[in-house]
Amino acid sequence: MTNKRKYLELLAREYPNIQAATGEIVRLRAYCNLPKGTEYFFSDLHGEAGAFIHLMRSASGTIRVKIREVYGNTLTESEQNQLANLIYDSEKVLHILRERGQLDSEWIRFAIIRLAELLRYVSSKQARSAIRAKMPPEYTEIITELLYAYSGDFDRETYWNNIIAYIIAANAAESFIKALCHMIQRVSVYRLHIIGDIYDRGKAPNRIMEALLDFGRVDFQWGNHDIQWMGAAAGSEVCICSVIRANIAYNNFDLLEDGYSFNLRALSSFAQEVYKDDPCARFIPKVLDENVYDMVDLNLAAKMHKAIAILMFKLEAQLLERHPEYGMDDRKCITFTDFRRMVHVVDGREYPMLDTNFPTVDPDDPTKLSPEEELLLRALKSSFRHSEELHRHVAFLYTKGASYKVHNGNLLFHGCIPMRKDGSFDSLNIKGQELAGKALMDFITAKTAHAYYGEEGTPEHDEAVDFMWYLWCGPKSPMFGKSRIATYENYFVDDKELRREVYNPYYQLSEREEICDRILAEFGLSDQHSHIINGHVPVKIKDGERPVKAGRKLFVIDGGISKAYQPRTGIAGYTLIFNSHHLALAEHHSFDQIENDMGSYTPKYSIEDVMERRLLTSDTDSGKELLEKSRDLEELIVAYKEGLIKENLR
Helix, strand or coil, X not given: CCHHHHHHHHHHHHCCCHHHHHHHHHHHHHHHCCECCCEEEECCCCXXXXXXXXXXXXXXXXXHHHHHHHXXXXXXXXXXXXXXXXXXXXXXXXXXXXXXXXXCHHHHHHHHHHHHHHHHHHCCCCCHHHHHHCCCHHHHHHHHHHHHCCCCCCCHHHHHHHHHHHHHHCCCHHHHHHXXXXXXXXXXXXXXXXXXXXXXXXXXHHHXXXXXXXXXXEEEECCHHHHHHHHHHCCCHHHHHHHHHHHHHCCCHHHHHHHCCCCCHHHHHHHHHHCCCCCCHHHCCCCCCCCXXXXXXXXXXXXXXXXXXXXXXXHHHHHHHHCHHHCCHHHCHHHHEECCCCEEEECCEEEECCCCCCCCCECCECXXXXXXXXXXXXXXXXXXXXXXXXXXXXHHHHHHEECEXXXXXXXXXXXXXXXXXXXXXXXXXXXXXXXXXXXXXXXXXXXXXXXXHCCCCCHHHHHHHHHHHHHHHCCCCCCCCECCCCHHHHHHCCCHHHHCCCECCHHHHCCCHHHHHHHHHHCCCCCCCXXXXXXXXXXXXXXXXXXXXXXXCEEECCCCCCCCCHHHHCCCCEEEEECCCEEEEEECCCHHHHHCCCCCCCCEEXXXXXXXXXXXXXXXXXXXXXXXXXXXXXXXXXXXXXXXXXXXCC
């Protein structure tokens, strides 16, 4: 029996006769003629849950535009803003109205009618079956009636009012309004692409992950900060220390202890004992947001910061001793310091250390862990291993993510495709094999999976876990894309040259159209509307930089959603929006302005690429799969008619 015959027989189980197969063909072909769904691209969220969730709920301000299109002639600007606010944060708005005694039956009636009308408008280009799939089960039938009961031989207004009266009588009004608001959010955004770096700096990447888990239709292109957390979840001791160090550096104790239930008591006790008389001045955390649940004194936080940093530097040097093939001997930084004379020595030149208190470092063997550090490391590793929330989120990153994605003619990746100065693809030597371009990216996706899902204790698994650290900060890592990570020098050496991190040649070369064409071709793309979309490097609008490069072939959409970057960029990030008509860039203000504008916020839009005609679902990757399925069903019908496969007519 041929593979095709086997496949058709499997298909026959789902479509057991000609009538069933024909009905599905009609449904698939009709669906393929609907307009393409709207895709939203975000990058470098860096834990800014408040800003991102607001942008997600508001469809980056486009819901406010839709409200104006529907109600511009019937509602005042203030009333439109109030409706937008309700959609974005129904819990908060309903609570305020309830406290003020304004949540009466008349307000509820108007709110439900307006929300239902808006939902019908924003869902008009999607199939009814797709809309029903997004409805909460408890309200599916009621919402269906509100959406699709048009005027005819009955009084629709009375019919609607009766439905609303029943909802109020059942004390379900607030729950129903929240359901409508949630549906408008979900319908307005067809698919989300997160182009790396959900983690670090901001205080709540865990909340971002929860929002994305709830949304579902999302894919990830891992950034180096995501990889660092994935490596920690896989058991990499150096990644665990790196994660803790990075988040103590930004005072993110709520995330570490409350969000992911990491027990930092051992680190706290160790740091207080070892550095009790040390002010640890170079390790005072940056405070972008105050903690709510775990308010650690900054002096103690500085001691914890220093303790975990020293432990991390020891582990980095040990890892690099195991992997000379990484070509990162210059990052065995702790071994280049003379801890008797307190100087850092590079190429024969001595640099005085900015910090001279290292009670846990053996001058004769700087990479050796003290017995107390060994115990501390075991405690931290156990905490990461047993964090259910961490592993739920990391599993989602694996399920929905990869090192890159080709989707609807666009190439998505976080950082770079490593290149040489001459424009050729730079290679990474993997056990004697030189991998570059697409082959390197495919290898990385497979290797990261082995780190998390492979058999623990095997040499292959240990090697994959170590490689996660290389992806975090290695010079030929596509997620990192710099000559080195100068964390050690930033703490201890006052020299600009030693602290300098040089970007991979990709970042300059990719501003040329022919280079972008070469990269796109490497991944099988040649259409005039194909683009590279990535982040990683903040675009400094205030310095005259633009996110659109190489004749609109390249979009760099790291614009500063992270508060840490906003002073450098001058804005609060970008959303790239790809609908059935065009590709547009939304430039956002500061989140404080967005949050406090009472629903009036819309970003600055610029249309960057206009399609020659309106794109249909059939033009998309998923549409092509549906058309392929319809052709398979046509073959199944032929098989039924020729008697090769028997129909089940019951």
